[in-house]
Amino acid sequence: MFKKLSAVLLAASFVAAPVFANDHGEHGDAAVAQAFIKEIQADQSGYAGMKGAAFFQELSKGQKPRATVVTCSDSRVHTNMLDKTPEGDLFMIRNIGNQAATALGSVQYGVNHLNSSLLLIIGHSKCGAIAAAAASDSDKAKLEAPIQKELQTIGKVTADIEGVKTNVNNQVAAAKKEFADKVKAGHLIIVGAVYDFANDMKQGPGKLNVINVNGETDAAKITAALSAKAAASEHAHH
Ligand SMILES: [Zn+2]
Numbered sequence: 001m002f003k004k005l006s007a008v009l010l011a012a013s014f015v016a017a018p019v020f021a022n023d024h025g026e027h028g029d030a031a032v033a034q035a036f037i038k039e040i041q042a043d044q045s046g047y048a049g050m051k052g053a054a055f056f057q058e059l060s061k062g063q064k065p066r067a068t069v070v071t072c073s074d075s076r077v078h079t080n081m082l083d084k085t086p087e088g089d090l091f092m093i094r095n096i097g098n099q100a101a102t103a104l105g106s107v108q109y110g111v112n113h114l115n116s117s118l119l120l121i122i123g124h125s126k127c128g129a130i131a132a133a134a135a136s137d138s139d140k141a142k143l144e145a146p147i148q149k150e151l152q153t154i155g156k157v158t159a160d161i162e163g164v165k166t167n168v169n170n171q172v173a174a175a176k177k178e179f180a181d182k183v184k185a186g187h188l189i190i191v192g193a194v195y196d197f198a199n200d201m202k203q204g205p206g207k208l209n210v211i212n213v214n215g216e217t218d219a220a221k222i223t224a225a226l227s228a229k230a231a232a233s234e235h236a237h238h
Pocket of ligand 1: 097098
């Protein structure tokens with residue numbers, strides 16, 4: 001991606017100034033946007049061609065996503081790191097700091113109306129929202145009011161991987177309260193995880209570490225809870 005971008009910028013320097021040029025350089029430059037939308041269109045038509053008409057006909061019938069997923073908007077976090085076929089299967093909610101509180105209606109829609117069996121809340125290493133939430137009040141006051149408002153619901157965290165974990169655990173706790181009946185009835189499992197591309201948790205770079213299941217944070221109990229549920233669901237299918 002960076003290589004591609006550099007090549008585009010290099011090429012752009014030899015052509016006349018683009019129509020929408022501004023002074024912002026590499027980021028926030030219309031020339032970058034123009035090149036990127038061409039790249040997106042090419043990738044997208046490749047995707048549409050590869051998937052074929054039958055695939056889209058199937059999608060048109062409706063969706064039954066097995067999971068409602070709340071992740072951070074961070075550009076380093078995407079569904080291809082956890083699901084090869086996310087279409088129709090992952091109901092995605094993304095915002096800064098992977099919060100249920102700032103997008104509760106969307107989460108409710110996925111869980112209550114689309115009946116996802118899994119609510120997956122994913123934080124990640126090097127999260128800017130967590131760092132911003134951990135900043136001093138005077139630093140936060142410099143941010144736009146709507147950003148401040150979205151950060152407020154993160155609560156008290158530290159600006160490191162522990163803060164990321166604290167936030168994920170808080171999100172799971174809030175979701176467990178919100179969907180208490182479904183969890184109790186065994187219709188919903190809430191899983192909190194950290195996508196650790198920085199390997200801050202020393203479990204391997206890029207690993208998705210499950211740190212919380214229905215409020216349980218003990219590693220051995222998490223493993224037991226997930227395999228017991230898997231066994232129960234397998235049993236139900238036989
Ligand atoms: Zn983030």
